[in-house]
Amino acid sequence: MTPRTLAYLRALDIDVWMRRDRSPTTDAPFSDEETTKVEPSRPPTIELEESAPRLEPSSSDVSTLSWDELEARVRNCTLCPLHATRTQAVFGVGNRQAAWMVIGEAPGADEDRQGEPFVGRAGQLLNAMLKAIGFRREQVFIANILKSRPPNNRDPRPEEARACLPYLFRQIELVDPKLILCVGRIAAQTLLQTDTPIGKLRGRVHRIAGGRPMVVTYHPAYLLRSPGEKRKAWSDLMLAVRTYESLLGDAVP
Numbered sequence: 001m002t003p004r005t006l007a008y009l010r011a012l013d014i015d016v017w018m019r020r021d022r023s024p025t026t027d028a029p030f031s032d033e034e035t036t037k038v039e040p041s042r043p044p045t046i047e048l049e050e051s052a053p054r055l056e057p058s059s060s061d062v063s064t065l066s067w068d069e070l071e072a073r074v075r076n077c078t079l080c081p082l083h084a085t086r087t088q089a090v091f092g093v094g095n096r097q098a099a100w101m102v103i104g105e106a107p108g109a110d111e112d113r114q115g116e117p118f119v120g121r122a123g124q125l126l127n128a129m130l131k132a133i134g135f136r137r138e139q140v141f142i143a144n145i146l147k148s149r150p151p152n153n154r155d156p157r158p159e160e161a162r163a164c165l166p167y168l169f170r171q172i173e174l175v176d177p178k179l180i181l182c183v184g185r186i187a188a189q190t191l192l193q194t195d196t197p198i199g200k201l202r203g204r205v206h207r208i209a210g211g212r213p214m215v216v217t218y219h220p221a222y223l224l225r226s227p228g229e230k231r232k233a234w235s236d237l238m239l240a241v242r243t244y245e246s247l248l249g250d251a252v253p
Contacts (some may be wrong), residue, residue, distance in 0.1 A: 062170045067096060070170055074147050079163040082148035087112045092143035092171055099244070100135065101177035102126070103168070104219065105186040106146035106156050117142050118220070125220040126183070133237050141175045143168060145190055161190050172209045179244045180212055181237075184219030202236055205243050213247065215240040 062070060075089045083089075090107040093116050102118075110120035118126045127137045146156050146164050172180070182188050185198040191208050192201065201216045208214050217236035218229055 062166050063173075065170060067174060070167065070174070074167050077147065077163075077167075080148070080160045082146070082150060082160060085151050086148040088115045089147045090115055090117050090144060090149070091147060092141060093117060094137065094141035095139055096141060096175060098139060098141040098175055099178045099248075100140040100181060100240075101172065101175050101179075102130075102140055102142045102181045102183060103187055103191070104142075104144045104182075105184045105190075106144050106153075107149040108153050108221075109149065111144075112149040117144050121224055122220040125223060129220065129233065129237060132234075133241050141171070141177065143171055145187055155186055156190070165190075169209055172212065177212065178247055179240060180208065180214040181240055182214050182216045184222065187219075188216040202232065203239065205239070213243050215243060 062073060065073060071091050074091050077083060077089060086107075090111050104117060107117060108120070108122070110123075111117050117123075126142075130137060130140060145161055145168055147167060148160075148164075150156055150160070182191060188198055188201050189195060191214070192206060194201075198216060198218065204216075206214045206216065215236055217233050217240075218226075223230050223233055
C-alpha cells in the first residue's frame with residue numbers, strides 16, 4: 001500500500017493497522033484476514049458468478065436511442081407516478097465512455113434538487129472511495145436505477161423499477177463499461193432479481209447486461225451510518241480493482 005492510498009484510507013475514516021517493523025508502503029491496509037485476501041498486489045483470480053439471473057430491459061422502446069434522445073426521454077418520462085412529485089429527473093453524470101459505471105438505487109432530496117446523482121455527504125464519500133482506487137468522479141459514469149426521487153426517500157416499488165430499468169440498461173449499453181460497481185442493497189437486489197441479503201451478494205463477481213461483471217458493495221449513505229463497515233467496503237473495492245485489472249490486463253490508471 002502506497003502512502004497515497006494510506007492517505008485516502010484515512011480520509012475515509014478507516015483505521016489502518018500497521019506493524020511497527022513494516023513501512024506503510026508494504027503493509028496490508030487492515031489487520032483482519034478478510035481484507036488481506038483482497039490485497040491488490042496478489043495475482044488476480046476472478047471467478048464470475050454463473051448463477052446470477054440474467055436481467056434485461058423489459059422493453060426495447062429505448063434500445064436505439066442516442067444519449068441526447070435518451071436523456072430527453074428520461075426528463076419527460078411519465079411512466080410511473082413519481083414524475084408528479086419529483087423536482088426533476090436525475091439522468092446520470094460522468095464520462096459517457098467510462099471504464100467503470102457506478103449504479104445506485106434512487107435519487108434523494110439533494111439529488112432531486114440538483115439533478116445529479118450522489119451529491120451531499122453520501123456523494124462526498126463515494127468520491128473519496130473512487131479516489132482511493134485512483135479514479136476521479138468525472139472519470140466514471142454514475143447513475144441510479146430510479147431516475148425520480150421516491151417521496152420521503154422510501155424504497156422504490158417494483159413497478160417503479162420496471163419502468164426505469166430500460167433507461168438504465170440503455171445507459172449501460174451506451175457507456176459499455178468494463179466493470180459495474182453496484183452500491184446498496186436495493187440496487188443489488190433489483191439488478192440481480194433476488195432478495196438475498198447484501199452481505200451474501202458481496203465478495204463475488206456477478207454478471208448482468210450482456211455478461212458485464214458487477215461487484216456489489218454497501219451504499220455510501222449506509223457507510224456514513226455504520227462506519228465500521230467501511231473495511232468491508234474497501235475489500236469490495238479491491239475485488240473490483242482486481243476484476244478490472246484481470247479483464248484489462250493492465251493496472252488501474
